Amino acid sequence: MSTSSADVRGYDVIIIGGGPAGLSAALILGRCRRRVLVCDSGRYRNHAAHAMHGFLSRDGIAPSELRRIGREQLQPYGVEIREAAVADVRREATRFEVTMEGGERLLCRKLLLATGLVDRLPDLPGLPAMYGKSAHHCPYCDGWEARDKAIGVYGQGCTGLSLALNMKTWSDDVILFTDGPASLSRSDAARLARHGIGVREERIARLEGRDGMLERVVLEDGSFVERRSLFLKTKQEQGADLARKLRCKITEERGVETADKHEETTCEGVFVAGDASKDVLLAIMAAAEGADAAFGVNCALQEEDLA
Ligand SMILES: Cc1cc2nc3c(=O)[nH]c(=O)nc-3n(C[C@H](O)[C@H](O)[C@H](O)COP(=O)(O)OP(=O)(O)OC[C@H]3O[C@@H](n4cnc5c(N)ncnc54)[C@H](O)[C@@H]3O)c2cc1C
Structure with a gap:
């Protein structure tokens, strides 16, 4: 099906991700007066978190509140927002065609992917209810509270090993559970022993607690270890498949790679x-990279328009 002039609109830039x-x-x-x-x-990486820490001037704010303020402050500049998923993207000569989930197709001169990551949790009974409350992946985000x-x-x-050593910055009482x-x-x-970190190799049966707050790690033999918080690394996947469709270089370690500046x-x-x-995975870094990318997009548009 080809794109007809009736169902396309041209934007200077379409930003995928809010x-x-x-x-x-x-x-x-x-x-910059761009369209x-x-x-x-509506699928944000930190959906499980009630508070966002370490964002200058907004420490402890609810993530949804940061987005609300962010959207509100876009209003004077005529930025359009659609609560909708992008299903497909492709390059079309000097422009990009963006297909929305409902099938509508839009054109733009530049594309900005801000589609984030998705975390995959290890299969630990009890963990989903605690993730974002007393089980965390990021000591910089939640170490202070623990x-x-x-x-x-x-x-x-x-x-x-490295996460357990890391956590000594926040507490002297750290135990590493290897679940095997x-x-x-x-x-x-x-x-680990030198730094007073105990290691438990028994299989974990489940995490127990109340209202999302961890109380104990129960091991397969029925014994348990009292703990108040659990830190773990998650497996991360790209939030969308769009960079791959555009044939951008993506690596496991660095995510969607940036070429130059x-x-x-x-x-x-x-x-x-x-x-x-993937760089430092903090919200303030994401915001800074967004500003940097905006600078890059505007410079590229200026180059084209003012050649
Ligand atoms: C549990 C948890 C707690 C955290 N706590 C903190 C903290 O305290 N402090 C801190 O600094 N950082 C924290 N982080 C990290 C922080 O959430 C991220 O660094 C930040 O959200 C990254 O912003 P982003 O804009 O890149 O991605 P996100 O905020 O994840 O936004 C991605 C956007 O892309 C959109 N999207 C994806 N695919 C599509 C598509 N196909 N079409 C349209 N839209 C799409 C999503 O809907 C969303 O709007 C936490 C993360 C987690 C998981």
Whole structure:
């Protein structure tokens, strides 16, 4: 089916993603008098969190409130927002065609992917209800709230080792749960012991607690260890498949790669910001990358318009 002139509209830039990265980019681009559309499917990485920490001037704010303020501040600049998912993207000569989930097709000159990441939790009974309340993946986001408490760390091998050592910054009472063989070298095990970190290799039966607050880690033999919070690494996947469809370079370690400067990907005219390009995965970094990408988008448009 070809695109007819009746069902397409041209934007300077379509931003896919309405988290901190996308909204920050939209603010700068709106102020650059660009015709901007933000598409937001409403699936934010931190949906399980009640409070967002470490964002200058907004420490402890509810993530939804940050987005509300962000959207409100876009209003004077005529930025359009659609609560809708983008199903497909493709390059069409010098422009991009964006297909919405309902089938509508839109055109734009530049694309900004701010589609974030999705976390996959390990299969631990009891964990989903605690994730974002007393079970966390990011010490920089939630370590302060767990300070001086009984902290459990979940993980095997180097992952468990480094996270357990990390958590000593926030509490002296850290136990590493490996849920099976620890897969640690003798020197790594000695390093943990040297820093007072106990290791439990028994299989975990479940996490127990109340109202999402961890009270104990129950092991398969029925014994348990009292803990007040659990830190673990999640497996992360791209929030959308769009960068791959555009043939942008993506790596496991770095996410959608940026080629040069101002967050342009390896695919000309396609920019990326926020968690989708893995750097430091904090909201304030996502917002900063959004602003950087907006700068890159506007410069690229100026180059074309003022050649
Ligand atoms: C439990 C938890 C707690 C956290 N706590 C903190 C904290 O305290 N402090 C902190 O700094 N960071 C915290 N983070 C990290 C923070 O949430 C992320 O760094 C931040 O949200 C990244 O912003 P983003 O804009 O890149 O992605 P997101 O906020 O995840 O936004 C992605 C956007 O892309 C949209 N999207 C995806 N695919 C499509 C599509 N096909 N079509 C349209 N839209 C699409 C989504 O709907 C969403 O709008 C936490 C993360 C988690 C998981």
